Amino acid sequence: xSHQPFEKWIINRETLTPSQISELxxxxxxxxxxxxxxxxxxxxxxxxxxxxxxxAPPHFAHRFQASLAERKARERKRQxxxxxxxxxxxxxxxxxxxxxxxxxxxxxxxxxxxIIGWVVYTPQRIAxxxxxxxxxxxxxxxxxxxxxxxxxxxWSVLLLSIWxxxxxxLSYQGVPQQ
Amino acid sequence: xxxxxxxxxxxxxxxDEEAFTNIVMQYQNPVYNLxxxxxxxxxxxxxxxxxxxxxxxQAIRRYDRTRPFATWLLSIAAHYCIDQxxxxxxxxxxxxxxxxxxxxxxxxxPEQALHENENKHLIQxxxxxxNPQDRAAIILRYWYECSEEEISQVLQLSVSAVKSRLHRxxxxxxxxxxxxxxxxTERIRDESPAF
Numbered sequence: 059x060s061h062q063p064f065e066k067w068i069i070n071r072e073t074l075t076p077s078q079i080s081e082l083x084x085x086x087x088x089x090x091x092x093x094x095x096x097x098x099x100x101x102x103x104x105x106x107x108x109x110x111x112x113x114a115p116p117h118f119a120h121r122f123q124a125s126l127a128e129r130k131a132r133e134r135k136r137q138x139x140x141x142x143x144x145x146x147x148x149x150x151x152x153x154x155x156x157x158x159x160x161x162x163x164x165x166x167x168x169x170x171x172x173i174i175g176w177v178v179y180t181p182q183r184i185a186x187x188x189x190x191x192x193x194x195x196x197x198x199x200x201x202x203x204x205x206x207x208x209x210x211x212x213w214s215v216l217l218l219s220i221w222x223x224x225x226x227x228l229s230y231q232g233v234p235q236q
Numbered sequence: 237x238x239x240x241x242x243x244x245x246x247x248x249x250x251x252d253e254e255a256f257t258n259i260v261m262q263y264q265n266p267v268y269n270l271x272x273x274x275x276x277x278x279x280x281x282x283x284x285x286x287x288x289x290x291x292x293x294q295a296i297r298r299y300d301r302t303r304p305f306a307t308w309l310l311s312i313a314a315h316y317c318i319d320q321x322x323x324x325x326x327x328x329x330x331x332x333x334x335x336x337x338x339x340x341x342x343x344x345x346p347e348q349a350l351h352e353n354e355n356k357h358l359i360q361x362x363x364x365x366x367n368p369q370d371r372a373a374i375i376l377r378y379w380y381e382c383s384e385e386e387i388s389q390v391l392q393l394s395v396s397a398v399k400s401r402l403h404r405x406x407x408x409x410x411x412x413x414x415x416x417x418x419x420x421t422e423r424i425r426d427e428s429p430a431f
Binding site: 065066068069094095096097098099101102105106109110111112113114115118119121122123125126129133 | 253257260261264265267268269272273278281282285286289290293294355356358359362378379403406407409410411412413414417
């Protein structure tokens with residue numbers, strides 16, 4: 059037996075014409091399957107007449123406000139992590155490109171001899187660099203060195219104090235809530 | 237949209253947290269109810285509603301003021317709950333839970349409260365038999381009295397898709413209601429010493 063359009067009519071009974079309603083009623087008397095749907099839908103309609111609205115638990119908005127700072131901090135950390143991974147990824151990619159280019163453009167024998175040369179001459183170049191540093195160091199007047207030391211030391215003390223006070227304040231007060 | 241609400245929205249879009257908290261207060265019940273009806277669990281509904289407001293907070297600058305705010309917010313909630321449901325696929329479990337819950341306990345309780353509780357579980361049990369998008373369509377239609385066009389905006393579906401989803405969902409609800417009534421009658425008959 060065909061259940062269409064009766065199945066549709068059962069659900070949308072309020073839109074039917076009187077002749078369609080009488081046709082549907084006749085069909086319902088002879089079709090147990092549609093009759094079951096009809097009674098089922100009547101029951102569901104009764105339940106959905108005044109569906110109960112479930113209210114949010116007390117202090118819902120306060121909990122949201124309290125979690126906002128934490129969520130923002132978490133989001134900032136996530137963005138920093140993404141940025142660091144991005145920079146790291148680009149660095150790795152560039153290194154790989156550089157390395158590949160090196161392998162593909164320089165013959166292996168030359169590459170090997172360059173590496174050996176670099177390893178062998180490194181101690182000699184470090185010694186030369188130290189000599190240059192020593193030479194220029196002796197040329198600087200002693201007062202300038204003292205002044206530079208004082209400026210660097212002063213700034214370090216100042217920045218460390220600011221950092222310490224900020225961390226201390228945060229650890230005592232926590233993240234501001236509400 | 238009334239001026240006060242629009243003013244709050246503009247302030248929230250400009251980064252005013254207090255204005256956004258006022259929005260949360262104003263819309264907490266509709267959002268929570270949608271999440272509860274979709275997920276069927278109070279704790280999950282609270283988490284989902286909180287997540288909805290967080291997502292709305294992050295995206296509020298992109299909100300188009302020509303659209304109704306409630307539709308935009310409910311759309312975020314509905315999509316989040318649909319995703320959660322898809323991840324969990326707990327439909328079968330929920331029916332079993334519901335079957336356990338509707339067995340009347342024998343503690344003294346006012347009749348009306350018992351009846352309301354039964355209805356609440358009955359509706360929730362029926363809703364849990366629907367797939368997440370059909371369930372969202374039914375909830376928006378009957379709890380929020382949304383038109384088919386509004387449902388299509390919230391769920392980002394075509395109006396014809398909404399119509400067919402609503403029809404399919406209503407049919408399924410009717411069949412489920414009948415089979416559950418039958419199961420309840422059978423259980424009562426098995427429990428009764430008269431049979």
